[in-house]
Amino acid sequence: MQHFLKTLSYLKYYKKEAFLNILFNVLTALFTIASFLVLKPFLDILFVEPTANSTTASQASGFVAYYKNFFNDALAEYIQLEGKKAGLLLVSVIVIATFFFKNLFRYLALFVMAPVRFGIEKRIRQELYKKLLNLPLSYFSEERKGDLMSRISLDVQEIQWSILQSVEVVVRSPIMIIGSLAVMFYISPSLTAFSFMLILFIGLIIGGIGKTLKRNSKKAQVSHGKILSILEESIGGLRIIRAFNAESYQKRYFNKENEQYAHWMQIIMRRKDLSSPTTEFLGIAVVVVLLMYGGNLVFEGAFSASTFVVFISMFYNIIDPAKAFSNAYYSIQKGSAAIERVNEVMNQKEEASGPALYSELDFQHQIEFKEVSFAYASGEKVLSDINLVIKKGEKIALVGSSGAGKSTIADLIPRFYELEEGEILLDSKNTKDIEIRSLRSLISVVSQEAILFNDTIYNNIVFGMKNIDEAAVIKAAKIANAHDFISNCSEGYQTIIGDSGNKLSGGQRQRLTIARAILRDSPILILDEATSSLDAASELLVQQALEKAMQNRTSIIIAHRFSSIQHVDKIVVLDAGIIVETGTHTSLLAQNGIYTKLSKLQNI
Numbered sequence: 001m002q003h004f005l006k007t008l009s010y011l012k013y014y015k016k017e018a019f020l021n022i023l024f025n026v027l028t029a030l031f032t033i034a035s036f037l038v039l040k041p042f043l044d045i046l047f048v049e050p051t052a053n054s055t056t057a058s059q060a061s062g063f064v065a066y067y068k069n070f071f072n073d074a075l076a077e078y079i080q081l082e083g084k085k086a087g088l089l090l091v092s093v094i095v096i097a098t099f100f101f102k103n104l105f106r107y108l109a110l111f112v113m114a115p116v117r118f119g120i121e122k123r124i125r126q127e128l129y130k131k132l133l134n135l136p137l138s139y140f141s142e143e144r145k146g147d148l149m150s151r152i153s154l155d156v157q158e159i160q161w162s163i164l165q166s167v168e169v170v171v172r173s174p175i176m177i178i179g180s181l182a183v184m185f186y187i188s189p190s191l192t193a194f195s196f197m198l199i200l201f202i203g204l205i206i207g208g209i210g211k212t213l214k215r216n217s218k219k220a221q222v223s224h225g226k227i228l229s230i231l232e233e234s235i236g237g238l239r240i241i242r243a244f245n246a247e248s249y250q251k252r253y254f255n256k257e258n259e260q261y262a263h264w265m266q267i268i269m270r271r272k273d274l275s276s277p278t279t280e281f282l283g284i285a286v287v288v289v290l291l292m293y294g295g296n297l298v299f300e301g302a303f304s305a306s307t308f309v310v311f312i313s314m315f316y317n318i319i320d321p322a323k324a325f326s327n328a329y330y331s332i333q334k335g336s337a338a339i340e341r342v343n344e345v346m347n348q349k350e351e352a353s354g355p356a357l358y359s360e361l362d363f364q365h366q367i368e369f370k371e372v373s374f375a376y377a378s379g380e381k382v383l384s385d386i387n388l389v390i391k392k393g394e395k396i397a398l399v400g401s402s403g404a405g406k407s408t409i410a411d412l413i414p415r416f417y418e419l420e421e422g423e424i425l426l427d428s429k430n431t432k433d434i435e436i437r438s439l440r441s442l443i444s445v446v447s448q449e450a451i452l453f454n455d456t457i458y459n460n461i462v463f464g465m466k467n468i469d470e471a472a473v474i475k476a477a478k479i480a481n482a483h484d485f486i487s488n489c490s491e492g493y494q495t496i497i498g499d500s501g502n503k504l505s506g507g508q509r510q511r512l513t514i515a516r517a518i519l520r521d522s523p524i525l526i527l528d529e530a531t532s533s534l535d536a537a538s539e540l541l542v543q544q545a546l547e548k549a550m551q552n553r554t555s556i557i558i559a560h561r562f563s564s565i566q567h568v569d570k571i572v573v574l575d576a577g578i579i580v581e582t583g584t585h586t587s588l589l590a591q592n593g594i595y596t597k598l599s600k601l602q603n604i
Helices: 002-037 039-047 054-059 063-082 084-134 137-142 145-187 189-209 213-236 238-243 247-299 305-346 406-412 436-440 457-461 470-479 483-487 506-520 536-550 585-591 594-601
Strands: 366-375 381-391 395-400 421-426 443-446 524-528 554-558 570-575 578-583
Touching: 002 084, 002 145, 002 305, 063 084, 084 145, 084 305, 145 189, 145 213, 145 305, 189 247, 213 247, 213 305, 247 305, 366 406, 381 406, 381 554, 381 578, 395 406, 395 594, 406 524, 406 554, 443 506, 457 470, 457 506, 470 483, 470 506, 470 536, 506 536, 524 536, 570 585, 570 594, 578 585, 578 594, 585 594
Parallel strands: 395 554, 395 570, 443 524, 524 554
Antiparallel strands: 366 381, 366 421, 570 578
16 A cells, blocks of 8 residues: 555646546536436336425425425426426436536546556656666666566556556545445435445455455566566577577577466456456345345335335446446556565665765876775675775776676776775775766776667767767767778768667777767776677777777776787786786786786787
């Protein structure tokens, strides 16, 4: 219920529409009740000889009784003057009018609710996407991408269909039920009490049917997230699947999860579909019981047959709202599972983005690691007691075997992960005290995997930047040795490069990321094995581009190939998260230590 109320809190953005929806639903309920009340004079005209009885109106007590008798007397007088056929025509017009306004207001209630439902869905999806962008990278290492995609698409849509669609029913149905019960109570309190007991019995049965719906819905949504994960991985790894003749294996993996999802959805739909026929059957059974009980009261003269028909009609008028209400209950239960899954993401702790001591700064002197130790969420320590100074304008290389901690050091500078032990200082300022956007504006990153987006070449280069002159983009592309191949593309800088840039070669993709880094013109450049996955020809072009990019910048290079780092100012050698050697290429070879062994493996 807490999650349900939290979702309804979005109604504060749509106060006008919510008010109109309630108003139109109230009017719908009133005209629905009125449409049944006019049945009595209709039946009386057909089967009873009406006579004017003005004394009844004058002697009546109570607001409802007075106007009821006033209407009856006026109608009786009209029939005496104009005849039964004219009276029947008048009542028929009144019946048509009440049904017209009932359906008009029902449509208007739905009309004003449409922008509320889809507006709230839009807001939830926007907030969830914003949250995902602000979550730390450690969170995504523990979650499936497909499951997150399922939450932002399927689960948010489920909230709209299950929860928000039910709100309108939750508003309208109680009004109709209460209004109908009020008329029934006015006709016969004892018969209404008997009816209420029967309704309560129906409610208990319906409540029992829906107990497991929420739990099963959550299982189905988790299963759907796994399906999306398998699909995303299969499309991304299609080359490997085919290269290893693993199509059958992957099909079995997918089919197993798909069957599991179908199993849970089958249970959910059967349980949900059971509600409407069960409610209708029980409702008809109760009507039959009422006919037997109320018929005896008519025989005893407690009230007229036409009044009893109105009573039965009012009771049956409760069944449809009750059915809608029970369906809404199931929908809310089903949607609550989606809300919980969305809120699991929304409640995650974001990257540190609170008030900072420093919001605007320039890089002037040096980056310093002081007694830095770090472990990922798994608990395994990857860095221990790192002490390192990187001076402005210096080019340093981080080398070591896989898992030595090279990339972790680079990731800690822009605070992709938060430190627990030690500190990283930027010009003597702790990076934890620097506003995170300001800190990252000083840093450009070129990673081993060229991360590009399914957009134009131009937009990939200017990514994240505003008001960029086209000449500056072309200049950056020329420095990155990318302008020539861009010019040969079908649409030049406006060429769409496909998903992850798959229309380009590996070297071309990497040169675009270098152009992006050059255009940003940040004083600190991190190169994370930027040439390790390229062929010799592409590596040469990319290496030339990198050398241009590193000019007048503080550069931190993570490298496996030592041939590209022989002329850097300092090489830092790591082993098992510890700095074991520091020096230039020549001095480290003279030490005949780990660096020498790694160099010999590469024939350097």
